[in-house]
Amino acid sequence: MSVKNANLRDFIESLLSESMSSVRKANNCDYDKAKLVLSDLIMVAASGTILDDDARAFAKKMINEQRQATILGLWKKTSLLNSMMANAFSAHSLELDDWMPYGFFHASAAIIPPLLAYGEIYSYTLEEVIDSVFFGYEVGARLGGFLGRQHFRYWHPTSTVGGVASASSLAYLASDGSLDEVEKAFTLSLGYSSGIWKVIMSDVYLKPFSTVHAVFLAYLSNESREVIKKPSSDFFSSDKTLCKLLNGECNYEKALNVPWRLAIEKTSIKLYPIARNIQTVVQACSKIKQNVKPNEIESVTVEVFEEAYQVADIENPQSIDEAKFSLKFVASLSLVDEVNGIRSISAGLRNPLVRELEKKIEVKTREDFSLLYPSKQPVRVIVKTKRGETIEVYEDEPIGDISSRNIEAIINKKAEMLSKDTGDLRLLAIPNAIKNIKLNESIGSVLEKLL
Incomplete structure (x- = not known):
């Protein structure tokens, strides 16, 4: 055509x-x-x-x-x-x-x-x-x-x-x-x-x-x-x-x-239970966390593409549903602790360090970042410390890219996280069970094994 x-x-x-x-x-x-x-x-x-x-x-x-x-x-x-x-x-x-x-x-x-x-x-x-x-x-x-x-x-x-x-x-x-x-x-x-x-x-x-x-x-x-x-x-x-x-x-x-x-x-596998367009925010903030403590942070600027900016106006979330879509909360949680399953979101909502740091975060949209989407999901996180230092980290690729070499390890890590959160040990067995099933077997046989 x-x-x-x-x-x-x-x-x-x-x-x-x-x-x-x-x-x-x-x-x-x-x-x-x-x-x-x-x-x-x-x-x-x-x-x-x-x-x-x-x-x-x-x-x-x-x-x-x-x-x-x-x-x-x-x-x-x-x-x-x-x-x-x-x-x-x-x-x-x-x-x-x-x-x-x-x-x-x-x-x-x-x-x-x-x-x-x-x-x-x-x-x-x-x-x-x-x-x-x-x-x-x-x-x-x-x-x-x-x-x-x-x-x-x-x-x-x-x-x-x-x-x-x-x-x-x-x-x-x-x-x-x-x-x-x-x-x-x-x-x-x-x-x-x-x-x-x-x-x-x-x-x-x-x-x-x-x-x-x-x-x-x-x-x-x-x-x-x-x-x-x-x-x-x-x-x-x-x-x-x-x-x-x-x-x-x-x-x-x-x-x-x-x-x-x-x-x-x-496609991109999501390791973090948050809005799909702020996965790279977690990655950038997690790297910064290795070099600065929350009480040393004076201010945080997060530069994002247009689609990520859509969740920048959800402030002071009070529920897990709201928190998953709040860029400022997710960034703050990643700088203080880590995003590791639904229970980590719940804990973050109760953590005074997370809630206080939220107030110091400013989000800006960048046209040049927006032009890179969807092939890239660019974010830059800039932290200024109380000592006058500046720490910057740029990320543009979510770690769950299905074509990445370590994707199987990410799936297994996710299985461990979900099994721990739910208490259902069957979840640990799912990746291996499906990996080993032959293409000519019925899909029902996998579900029967899980049942």
Whole structure:
């Protein structure tokens, strides 16, 4: 397809065709990475159910008489749809699910719960599920690039982009990769996607409903594929209208000429239970902490890119939910102690040293830093001490890059952290269990072992 003469209908077909082509390029190393992503999602969702009051209450509400698919963390079975929704909510509740910077969305929590549920019920193999994960990440990253940062300013892409990616990946699994059937699911879900940032950021406890919405779109789009025709030509009549409604950029170039072989290579595993765009703030502050004590600090300046600055105005948080999205609190905690699981956030809220240092932190946005995003997530932390010294640290790459050489060690460290926080020793076994399962085995066999 010519980017110059692009239209929405041709674009969607090209996006899906290119995404399918990318999946066919996957090699053994890619499947190993995908196993890590899958391990991460299962650990995080289970931990969310155990640790988060809202996630646990929602999961319990989802239990019914049907014994079809597993609710992670409760380790009980329920109906197909209820399993998808419970696991999607819990996976996003701790803010520990992975982040796809090129699509501006949390990919695993939106894409994987439906694939696990359908895979468990219909005995899909691990390879089939992973291929669908590849495809969902590809669609989401490309669609997110198409809509761009302008969309991200007003909408929560985990609900919008994530919903379309989830529906597309599930259709890919259920239809054995039929382009026609996937296109149906894509367009149906695109027509109903929603997620308004202003509402979500004013009440952050609503955020996990974005992934519930995404997987519900996947379920609805796929269960209706056989009875609903493709959207009419009117749906495609004006890409400008669609982009105007979604505050998008309609950037065909970013969606079709992508800087990756497989989009999943660009995802980032989150080691810290905080907003996805301030992970590098923790890294920078943690390095500074090695050279200065909290009571020696006179002032702190944190220079960030635009998306990180979005959480700079959440001051004096009173709850864990608020604290996870407060840049000043996270920076202060990292300078005083460390961000090591949900319990460390809770302890930080009660620590007078952390709360006092928060007041000394100033956050500034830098245009040159913003231009580097999403390929980089640049921050510079500048600490001035009471002795007149200045300490600066610059960071621009989150340590959880799935393509990094030590990513397996990071996943295992995360498993230890979550197992300690939850008291559930099963979480320690998840990475190794999934690593050792053969691609031709059913995804249900992994869950059975955990049960």
